[in-house]
Amino acid sequence: MKKIMIIISLMLILCGCEKNNLNGEVNVLNWSSYIPYEIINEFEKEYNIKVNYGTYSSNEELLAKISSSSPGTYDIIFPSDYMVELMIQKDMLMPIDKNRIKNYSNINKLFLRQKFDPNNIYSLPFLAATTVIAVNKDKVLDDIRGYNDLFKDKYKNNIVLLDDQRIVIGMSLQANGYSMNEVDKNKLNSGKDWLLKLNKNIKAFDSDSPKTFLITNEVDIGVMWNAEAIIAKEYNPNIEIIYPKEGFAISLDNYSLVKNAKNVENSYKFINYLLRSDVNKKITDEYPYINTTYSGMNLDYNELLMVLNQGTYVENIGNNIANYDKIWAEIK
């Protein structure tokens, strides 16, 4: 009995041993698969700061985590456009002092001064993404140009969509010629009918890694974020990536500091580090979203302009979200 106790307490001591981090820590909450682990590890080594890294897979989950944790739990978060706006309204963010970020000048001006935070007081662009349709041309020979081309019977159980109600219902609205941010009940209903019709072709909803479905040949068509599609294309060059003709969503994720963050100094160090040209390039090399810095530009200028002009941001729709909720439960 005593021996067991000793063994167990030894085990506890071993487990509890913490590495010494001279310069404290920083609590980062980021999207799952967004920053390669090596980059975090190198930051820790370079600055001797421990990074506590948590992940989330939707803006709503982020909001939930921030509001259900006590103040000062997290330092840096990466909310998308509409969530920045909402968090500003809810007074959850801390103004960013750009003077403390040496690499600020590396940020591509095209991405600054967006509607959700016109003077970039609370947010700085991190990565952008658009929804695209990815099609495995090995299997699907038809010419697919937009959402309304997805109804064919032969695509039964052959499509993966994002597990995101705003994107999926937004896509159904765009397919019907409405705005992605429509709140009118009748228009929403026609979106719902559109989705119910498409349902037989949908194999799965997945936000975290729809590319896996394409790579493992589980499906041949997917509506996903561009980076996922590009990675899938690296595995299978015959995957075609299409900007849907009815319109597509654009999302801009941002660096933001949480109000009452405890490790402000380290947070600036972390942001500055991520904006450094060599580090930044590594991120978009591994996860090929749209790079928002000058040094790491990975779309040609015209495509970038097109994406920024034609892409629609998901907007905050307040209480109308309840109607989206219900449609979502009905589709599933």
Next chain:
Amino acid sequence: MKKRRLHNLFIFLVFSFLFLPIIILVIYSFNSSSMNTLFEHFTLDWYKNLFNNRDLIDAFTNTLLVASVSTIISTIIGTISAYGLYKYNFPLKNLVNWLIYIPIVIPEIVLGISLLSIYTLMKLELSLFTIILAHICFSIPFVIVSVRSTLSKEISVLEEAAKDLGANNYIIFRKIILPIIYPAMISGATLAFTLSLDDVVISYFTAGPGSNTLPLYIYSMIKTGITPDVNALTTLMILLVFTILISITIYQSHKIRKAII
């Protein structure tokens, strides 16, 4: 004879079903493909990788830490409570006796969200501590139930006898009760440890930053495609568990044989 073979086949099938995914994970820990798709060729790289994957190791040690600490605390509290509930009468006894079954029967998700809500209400920062507290919460009743099963009427006879001989309460508990309930205590602790290692739902709701445990780490990876170093870790875990269990079994059967002789 034929019937017997059929019987054995059935038992074999049930166990294959139970072990199939684990065997697959073990096999794929030696697969060179990083996507866990088809078996390409044999490699030990993932085992090397495993020791460089700090996050995975962290998650694993956190899991072990949560499981050990919550097991120890819930075993201690569970054991003394089982005896307390058996021996004493007190005002809230009926209520308590009823409440301890709740963590056993209500859906884990309800327990998870109710703990999350109360943590939020109390402004308790989500951390390893909150996970441990949650695990203690669902483990205690299992220990109580396990220990209580060995406390019967005959024990009170022994207690009376000891008291007549002048033993005080502490001596009675230490010298009479503890040896009797010890096996049940160990099996309660084993159960608590196992449930803690296995838990996904409650950890999911009660974890905070820097308190990544294995299920959370894997949950965030599972759709992105788990890298096979997770398989490698699983293989090592199974190996460890098997060794421990087999040695316990051998030890026990050895003891039984000795007792018979």
Next chain:
Amino acid sequence: MKNKIFKLVFILPIIIYSIVLVLLPLLYVLFLSFLTSDSYGGIIYSFTFKNYLNILEFTYIKMFIKSSLIAIITTVICILISYPFALILRTKSKNFQNIATKLIMIPFLTNSLIRTYGWIILLRKSGVINTTLLTLGVINKPLSLMYNNLGIIIGMVYTLLPFMLLPVCSSVLAIDNSLIEAGRDLGAKPLQIFKKIILPQTLSGVFNGSLMVFIPAIGYFFISDILGGGKTMIIGNLIKNQFLSARNWPFGSAISVFLIIVTFFLVKIYKHFGGKMDDLGGF
């Protein structure tokens, strides 16, 4: 005096535990379920029954039924596997029985999420099962084994089977051999023996297992997430979404209270059929 302290040491922890960690959280959830959430997920302290009325919406009722059906099918499959297993185990040696019941527990010692992941490797279109069957020529088109309800049920049965196997085995193994022999001597047929002797004595074990399988099966959101491809929501997903994505804690709490009531009801039935509470937690 000393005795009093001794007594306190033995009863105080459990009183504190059961009130702070069990009763209070549940009462708070009950309280939350009567509140309102604002559009940003904050909680407004105004009393309402709206959340309970919301549960009665057709969309949600449909989901509850679907989720319960999945759980019932899971439970039935577990019973159909466990009974024959236990009956066969009865005929084996004590040693074998010991090892077998230990082996049942082993999968538990790796996290259930990892095991669920193992099933992805097995079940997906280009997974082990499909590739094997295709190369053997048994099928010529890959089967859809996951990203549908079948996948969810396979995952649920797999994860929860031990909770049925253990109580059923222990109740079947506990039957006195002489009873069955006596029945046989009196000329009872195997089916009669099963109906008259084995079934009545093992019913509470089966009920025990059914509770321990059915209740988690309506809540294990990770299985429907992972093996169902996010296409089927079970009640667990709905609650999880309310707490983590939709940010409607009051509605999530109302569903939880509803689940608690269902649980109590099931436990009542269990006790009615002679089940003991202590057996539920004893493996």
